[in-house]
Amino acid sequence: MNNLKKYSDDLERALLVLDQQGAEKIILDACQAESPMLDAGELVACTLERIGNAWSEDKLSLSQVYMSGVICEKLIDKIIPPASLLRKDQPKMAIAVFEDYHLLGKRIVFSTLRASGFELLDLGGGLNADDLVAAVKQENIKILLLSVLMLPSALRIKDLKRKLTDIDVRIVVGGAPFRLDSELWKEVGADAYGSNSAEALTVVSKLMEEKK
């Protein structure tokens, strides 16, 4: 789309002032063409990516990232229902909060990915390694996104990784311990790390290509 940048600027402005109606109009205007999924997904992904990166640069707050994701998720669900064939064809993916109940990070990434056209299972919070191994096997999950708040939980991803050694699944981690310690994701044996929702989107898109 030639006007992607312009629409994305407009959409970002609308999202940051929580103007849901305005945001919907911009998305609909942008995708009046014949392939709404492609245009809407691309526009929303591009905008949420910029918003996520702006948070890492301390230009926007986590609250703004969260609210933008939630609004976009609602709008995309309205424009392209979850079961639509227009959604992306992808390996199975899930997201969970590992070992605690601080759910905001998971919610932000979940909203951003769904608003960008991906489908993923929300496994919830307070899950331990055994819970996750069972879920991965039962659901045949190929990409597992984990949000973590506490250092001990982050370190226990090593145990989870070991328990999943023989299973074809990639682990992507995120959350405060990884953001404040840039080497930690390697230490725990994760396959990738996203410091914000924008990076999560980039990492997932890349892994999806590899898994195809």
Add this chain to the structure above:
Amino acid sequence: MKSKEMSSMERVLLTLSHREPDRVPLFLLTTMHGAKELGISIREYFSKAENVIEGQLRLQKKYRSDCYYPFFYAPLEVEAFGGQVIYVDDGPPNSGTPFISDIEAIYHLKAPKVKDCKVLHKVLKTIDQLRLYAKNEIPIIGVVMSPFSLPVMQMGFDKYLDIMHFRRDLFEQLIQINEDFCVDWANAQLQAGATAICYFDPVSSTTIIQKELYAKTGFPIACRTISRINGPVATHFASGRCLPIINQVAKTGAAVVGVSAEEDIAELKQACKNKLTVLGNLNGLEMHRWTLAHTRKVVRETIQKAASGGGFILSDNHGEIPFQVKDDVLSAISETVQKYGQYPVIQEHNEK
């Protein structure tokens, strides 16, 4: 170098007045390490005041920290409200599923009375006993969660952001309840013998909310709450950034600000000059992997960037050092402060 070594209290008070004491004060904010000292589990350690008293005494003596830190764990106040606390063997007790599941229940929520909460009494007893050992020479730092940040544990972050943006009636109601509780809890700790209160307010950091929203929410709440606390207050952002709002923080009545490792300590010090004492900003999360040589290097660099002129207390960036940080790293932090934190601080490039 000064001829006589100051007491911790003298050292801290002088730096709070933005003058140089004998050396840089160190607030080594260890909590769970007390359990390690006593050879008991974290759960058992926090089950009674006597353990925490003994733990704090041993830790202060071992690492020559310039304060006692009778902080138990973050969800203590949620526990007082009837919420769930989850214990793990190797980390801080954490809050469980938020106890406010239906947001409309906020209209029926009542704050607990400090005098009726056994979990809070453990802390008050700890402070009361530490006061006897401190003899007014070592500051005792009490802790409260800010009324603005407590709802994250009370109802979950997503629901809290939703009411902050779309249900101001419920937001104001919850904040009013929390403000009254926070003031009572802070003043009870001061009455028990705390020297100052650390007001944890991570939601106010620009990592979480934008400056404009802080001006309408966290800032007026902090002004109102801190003005009702009968003692000095340190506002701590628990790893969150605060540089863009530092001038407002200075107007809340706080004397100290706990700052993030994600911001430059020299820049923070400059912005806080003669307004706020800077507390920070060793990266507690990286600390579990630090070698002794790296520890000495980071501590010395931090001192060199921020210590000049006083108004600085060396500490971690989060207000709670992870259980995984080894004793020899904590010793190295302390030794480096003793060695290189003496005033006047000699800049490394001037050293022969």
